[in-house]
Ligand SMILES: Nc1nc2c(ncn2[C@@H]2O[C@H](COP(=O)(O)OP(=O)(O)O)[C@@H](O)[C@H]2O)c(=O)[nH]1
C-alpha cells in the first residue's frame with residue numbers, strides 16, 4: 228500500500244468514526260421522538276421537512292416513518308463500516324453501460340448489444356484477491372435471502388450463457404452476481420479495482436426508460452450504493468428519463484460521476500460538451516461544480532491508449548478512494564443533515580407549542596384558578612363565621628322568647644283566665660270543682676308549652692331558611708349542586724316531651740286564708756263569720772258567767788218570792804238564740820268562701836309547683852337544646868359541603884399543577900431535542916463543508 232493510500236485510509240477511518248457516532252446520536256434523537264409518540268405535532272406545512280415529510284398530518288404514518296428512518300440510520304452505520312464499495316453504472320439504453328463495466332474490468336464479461344439487452348441488475352465482484360480460475364455467475368431470485376455459501380439461494384449459470392439469461396425477458400431472477408476469475412492483467416497496475424483499500428463491486432443496470440426509471444432510482448438511492456456512474460450518450464444528451472433519474476437521486480447522491488460516451492461519433496465535440504454541461508448544471512449542480520473530476524467525455528469502444536479513458540479511470544478511482552468520504556460518507560452525512568434538520572424543525576415547532584401550552588396552563592393556574600380558590604376559601608370562612616353568628620342570634624332570641632312565654636303562661640292573668648273557664652258546680656261538687664281546676668291548669672300548661680315549642684320551631688325554620696339563602700348567595704358561583712343541596716335541606720322538629728305539672732287537691736285548699744283576701748265583700752263576710760263565731764263562743768261564756776252571776780247574786784232573789792222568775796228564763800233564751808245565730812252566720816260564711824278559696828289556693832299552689840319544679844328554666848333549656856341540635860347539624864352539613872367544595876378545588880389544583888409539571892417536562896424534552904439536534908446539525912454541516 229502506498230503512503231498516500233495509508234494516509235487516505237487513516238483520514239477515512241477518523242471520518243468514519245465521527246460519522247458513526249453522529250449516526251448513533253441522530254438515531255437516539257429520532258428514537259426519543261418516536262417515544263414521544265402522538266405528543267409530537269408536525270407542522271401543518273410539510274414542505275419544510277426533508278425526510279420526515281410524509282409523516283406529517285397522518286399520526287399513523289408518523290411512527291412508521293420514524294421507524295423507517297431509524298432503520299435507514301442503522302443501515303447507514305452498517306454501510307459506513309462496510310469495506311465494500313458499490314458502484315452503480317446506469318444511464319439510457321445503449322449508452323454503453325455494459326461496455327464501460329467491461330472496460331473497467333479490462334475483460335469482456337458482460338454482453339454488449341446495439342439493442343437493449345440488459346434487463347436485470349448485474350453485480351460484478353472482481354476482488355484483487357480473487358483466486359477462482361473461472362468466472363462464476365449466481366442467478367438470484369430472492370435478493371434478501373441470498374448467501375454466496377448457500378447454493379440453495381441461487382442458480383449457477385455458466386458465463387457463456389450470460390447473454391441468453393440477460394436478454395430473456397421472462398427470467399425469474401431479480402439479480403445476477405458475477406464473480407470474475409483471477410485477473411493477472413488487472414493486478415499488474417493500480418486500477419479502480421486494484422486499490423488495497425476497498426473491494427469495489429460494479430453494478431450494471433438495465434437502461435433507463437419510463438418503466439425502469441423508478442426502480443433504478445430506488446436502487447441508486449440505497450445507502451449501500453456509494454457511487455453512481457451515469458452514462459450518457461453524446462449523441463442523445465440527457466433524455467427525460469435520465470433527467471428524472473438524476474432529480475430523484477439528487478437528495479442522497481449529490482455527486483454523480485458522469486460518463487459522456489460515444490464521443491467519437493460527435494462531429495462538433497465542443498458544442499456537444501457545452502450543451503451537455505449546461506444540462507448537467509441544471510440537473511446536478513454539485514456535480515457541475517466538480518466537472519473536471521466528475522464529468523468525462525470518452526469513447527469506451529476506443530478505450531485502448533485513450534488518454535480520456537485513462538483520466539476517467541483515474542478520476543473514478545479517486546472518486547471512490549481519495550474522495551471516499553465524499554462518495555460513501557457524504558450520502559450518510561447528507562442523510563443525517565436532512566434528518567437532523569427535520570428533527571430540529573419539529574423539535575422547535577413543538578417547543579414553541581409546548582411553551583405556549585405551558586404558559587396557558589400556568590396562566591390558568593395562577594391568574595384564574597388560584598385567585599378563585601383563595602376567594603372560595605375566604606368566602607367559606609366568612610360563610611361559616613356568619614352562619615355561627617346567625618345561629619347564635621337565633622338561639623338567643625328563641626331562648627329569650629321561650630323563657631318569657633313560659634313566664635306569661637304561668638302568670639296570674641293566664642292562670643285566672645284558665646281557672647275562670649271552669650264552672651263552679653255548687654258546694655256538693657266542690658271537691659270535683661277543685662279537681663277540674665287542677666286538670667285545667669295542667670292541660671293549659673301542656674298546650675301552651677306545645678305552642679311555645681311550635682313558635683321556637685318556626686324560629687328555627689326561619690333561621691335555616693336564612694342560612695340557606697345566605698349559603699346560596701355566597702357560594703352559588705362555585706358549585707350549583709352543593710348549593711341546591713343546601714337549599715333542599717329542611718329542618719325536622721322533634722316533638723319534645725314537655726314537663727308536666729299537676730297539683731293534688733287537699734282539704735285546706737277549701738279554706739280561705741286572710742292574707743289572700745282582697746275583696747271588701749269577702750273581707751266583710753270573713754270578718755262577720757269570724758265575729759259571729761267569736762260571739763258564739765263569747766255568748767256561751769257570758770251565759771255561764773250570767774248563770775254564775777244569777778246563781779251568786781240573784782239566788783237571794785230567787786229565793787225571794789218577790790223575785791221575777793219569767794224574766795230570768797227570757798234572759799237565758801236570748802242568750803242561747805244569739806249563740807245559734809252566730810253559729811249559722813259562721814257556717815254560711817264558710818260555705819260562701821269555698822270557690823274563692825279553691826281558685827286562689829289552687830292557682831297559688833300551681834304557681835308554687837311551677838316555681839319549685841323550675842318549669843321556666845327547664846322548658847327554656849329543653850327547647851333551646853332541641854333547636855341548637857337542629858341548627859348545629861345544619862351547620863355541620865353546610866360545613867361539610869363547603870369542605871367538599873374546597874377539596875374538589877384542591878383536587879382541581881393538583882390536576883392543574885400536574886398539567887403544569889407535564890407541560891414543563893414536555894417543554895424540557897423538546898428543548899433538549901432542539902438543542903442537541905442543532906449542535907449535531909452544526910457539526911454535520913461543518914463536516915459537509917469540508918468536503
Ligand atoms: N460508436 C461507439 N459505440 C459504442 C461505444 N461504446 C459502446 N458502443 C456501442 O453501443 C452499443 C450499446 O452498448 P452497450 O454497452 O450494450 O450499451 P448499454 O445498453 O448501455 O449497456 C453497442 O453496440 C456498443 O458496441 C463507443 O464509445 N462508441
Ligand SMILES: [Mg+2]
Pocket residue numbers: 324325326338339340344345431
Ligand atoms: Mg447493457
